[in-house]
Amino acid sequence: MFNEFILKENVKLRNKIVLAPLTTWSSNDNLTISDEEVDYYIARSKEAGMVITGCTFFQPNGQAFENEFYAGSDEFIPSLKKLSNSIKSQGAKAILQIFHGGRMALPNNGQLISASAVKSMYNVFGMEAEMETPKEMTHEEIQEFIHDFYETTRRAIEAGFDGIEIHGSNKFLIQQFFSAETNRRTDEWGGTSEKRLRFPLEIIKAANKARTQYSNTKFIIGYRFSPEEMEEKGITLEDTLYLVDKLADQEIDYMHVSLMHYKATSIRNPSDKRIIGKLLLEKVNGRKPIIGVGSIYSKADVEDALNNVGYNLVSIGQAIVTDPNWIRKIKASEEIQNYIDMENLEKQNIPIRMANKIASFPGWFKIKRSE
Secondary structure (H helix, E strand, C coil), rough: CCCCCEEEEEEEEEECECCCCCCCCCCCCCCCCCCHHHHHHHHHCCCCEEEEECCCEEHHHCCCCCCEEEEEHHHHHHHHHHHHHHCCCCCCCEEEEEEHHHHHCCCCCCCCCCCCCCCCCCCCCCECCCCCEEEEHHHHHHHHHHHHHHHHHHHHCCCCEEEEEEEEEEHHHHHHHHCCCCEEEEEEEECCCCHHHHHHHHHHHHHHHHHHHHHHCCCCEEEEEECCCCCCCCCCCCHHHHHHHCCCCCCCCCCCCCCCCCCCCCCCCCCCCCCCHHHHHHHHHCCCCEECCCCCCCHHHHHHHHHCCCCCEEECCCCHHHCHHHHHHHHHHCCCCCCCCCCCCCCCCCCHHHHHHHHHCCCCCCCCCCC
């Protein structure tokens, strides 16, 4: 886990630990990076090989979380640079995760959009909610979106990031195009698996166009995906194996699976006991590195994920949120703090709004409050 990892030619990570992308809900009210966020990332970048930021949005109707930082115009480049510098100053690679909420976005920032006009029964936190019906994107709107993604990649480059992660998971817009549940189109953007995949592939092309024009081959492009959806027409493991097989031949540098547990099995078919990570790795067959994630809390978990499942890298969220020094302490066999102390957030470098939001979901994190 502490060995260097060659991500691609001329790009070396100092170890195999990645800070998972977690929303902080803590940007300034003008959607720029706050000092609290800078402190949060600095504290967690000191030992990690790579840091993936919480997602940024680039069209107003793409925002899915309150106080989420924005990347949709050049005036926000200084804000983005503040973030990239905070991560790189500690020796980690800085990756900007870019997304659009689609039908899962906040309702007050313009018309919700998606691949098709299919309303969600759940909000962004997976809770039953009365969501609005999104507008099906026109061909022209799709082309505009792809161009805007290209421009956002350019801004990431100009802001000094080492790379971007295309957020194609967690039921957001890019995933909505790939899923037969949310993509009911019959034009060139839907109708078959191949056509539903066209939108993600065009996003990858747009990111590569920006990389070619404004950076070099050292700039990293990653892609995150969710393996399954529970809806009847939702994404199946077979769909995802098709997806990763195609992604492995694209101009991306890694894939990042989104799972609740690094050894998860199928949620659609409980009788299928195959480990999803192993299926993905077998299908990709070394063509691209795969980052594993989910319920990784200890050194033993990391070693199991790397050595037994076979992931190339692991991303860790909760454990490093509650203890910014997790990696150093694991090296030194020191005791890890596994809870958020609401009375000592400054010591943990956790923004107050982030802590309050996390605490509002019982059971998500361990929370300690004063008696």
